[in-house]
Amino acid sequence: MSLLPFFEWCEGLAVGEAIRNSLWLFPVIEAFHLVGLGVMGGAVLLVDLRLLGLGLKGRSVAQLSKDAQPWMLGSLVMMLASGIPLFLSEAIKCYYSTAFWVKMTSLLLVIVFTFTVRRRAALEATSTPVLEGKIAALVSLALWAGVGWGGRWIGFS
Amino acid sequence: MSLLAFFERLADSSWSIGLHESRYAYPLVESVHVWALFLFVGFAVMFDLRLLGWIMRQVPVQEVYRRLLPWTVAGFVIMVVSGALLFSAIPLRTYQNIFFRFKVILLLLAGLNVWVFNSRVYRRIAQWNLDGVTPKAARAAGALSLVLWFGIIFSGRMIAYNWFDCDRQPQAAIVNFLTSCVPVESLY
Numbered sequence: 001m002s003l004l005p006f007f008e009w010c011e012g013l014a015v016g017e018a019i020r021n022s023l024w025l026f027p028v029i030e031a032f033h034l035v036g037l038g039v040m041g042g043a044v045l046l047v048d049l050r051l052l053g054l055g056l057k058g059r060s061v062a063q064l065s066k067d068a069q070p071w072m073l074g075s076l077v078m079m080l081a082s083g084i085p086l087f088l089s090e091a092i093k094c095y096y097s098t099a100f101w102v103k104m105t106s107l108l109l110v111i112v113f114t115f116t117v118r119r120r121a122a123l124e125a126t127s128t129p130v131l132e133g134k135i136a137a138l139v140s141l142a143l144w145a146g147v148g149w150g151g152r153w154i155g156f157s
Numbered sequence: 158m159s160l161l162a163f164f165e166r167l168a169d170s171s172w173s174i175g176l177h178e179s180r181y182a183y184p185l186v187e188s189v190h191v192w193a194l195f196l197f198v199g200f201a202v203m204f205d206l207r208l209l210g211w212i213m214r215q216v217p218v219q220e221v222y223r224r225l226l227p228w229t230v231a232g233f234v235i236m237v238v239s240g241a242l243l244f245s246a247i248p249l250r251t252y253q254n255i256f257f258r259f260k261v262i263l264l265l266l267a268g269l270n271v272w273v274f275n276s277r278v279y280r281r282i283a284q285w286n287l288d289g290v291t292p293k294a295a296r297a298a299g300a301l302s303l304v305l306w307f308g309i310i311f312s313g314r315m316i317a318y319n320w321f322d323c324d325r326q327p328q329a330a331i332v333n334f335l336t337s338c339v340p341v342e343s344l345y
Contacts, residue, residue, distance in 0.1 A: 034314060045228070
């Protein structure tokens with residue numbers, strides 16, 4: 001089954017229409033999207049670097065993970081709240097964009113991974129980094145890199 | 158040589174034209190700029206939030222500073238290098254772009270904020286290292302930094318738009334003044 005009818009329906013919604021008809025709404029929403037990415041970067045890297053035995057080495061992964069959690073969730077909400085309207089304004093273009101699908105696949109994977117494997121790795125982490133934790137951190141960072149790369153390249157298609 | 162003349166020459170160079178017209182290099186540099194934002198803005202924000210007492214309250218400020226600083230500096234270097242490359246691909250237009258100029262001013266203010274923080278507030282870190290909520294001056298520096306980076310991201314994103322560019326006339330006199338644009342009358 002093709003998803004195209006769904007994307008066409010998205011493109012027809014009033015939110016996207018309003019953004020398309022506005023000169024400045026798209027870049028302003030995108031700027032909020034980038035600010036969310038920045039906050040997300042800090043919240044993710046605090047924990048991932050620590051899992052790799054870097055950054056705030058004197059703190060436990062569990063503690064850092066707990067500290068970073070509200071900022072990670074908050075920035076995720078901000079990115080979704082800004083990203084969805086951006087998508088609605090050019091849904092059909094996104095449907096035909098490889099970069100969009102790379103981004104959505106990475107995003108879905110990184111969300112699932114963060115709340116399952118990475119979460120467990122953070123809870124079970126000891127003060128010296130273990131291989132499982134390091135791999136979890138690298139997978140998380142690689143997936144976020146895919147999200148950022150895909151996001152930027154949607155604009156180049 | 159004036160800045161304008163220098164950027165005119167840069168714009169005519171094979172380096173600039175090659176990067177601007179490249180199929181992959183230019184978008185790749187843009188991606189690096191976004192990846193570095195994840196690292197640099199991420200840790201700058203985390204440190205600002207610590208100054209405000211909104212994250213890692215139980216972690217001494219000095220520990221956050223020392224552990225995150227090398228990563229933040231590395232992120233900043235990548236941002237500046239990738240940003241300079243992006244500028245070199247479209248130098249003339251960017252130099253006269255109102256959002257770029259605003260971004261440079263905000264960057265200078267952010268640098269000034271870091272300098273004031275380091276030379277005045279952080280120098281007495283021993284007195285407030287363990288405070289969950291830091292002294293007023295430190296919180297002010299953190300809040301100002303957040304506002305400035307927010308503005309830098311905003312104006313950076315807007316550089317892509319040519320609403321106030323020199324080749325789009327007529328513009329308000331103030332716009333042409335701020336972009337040091339001298340419109341060529343005969344073209345309009």
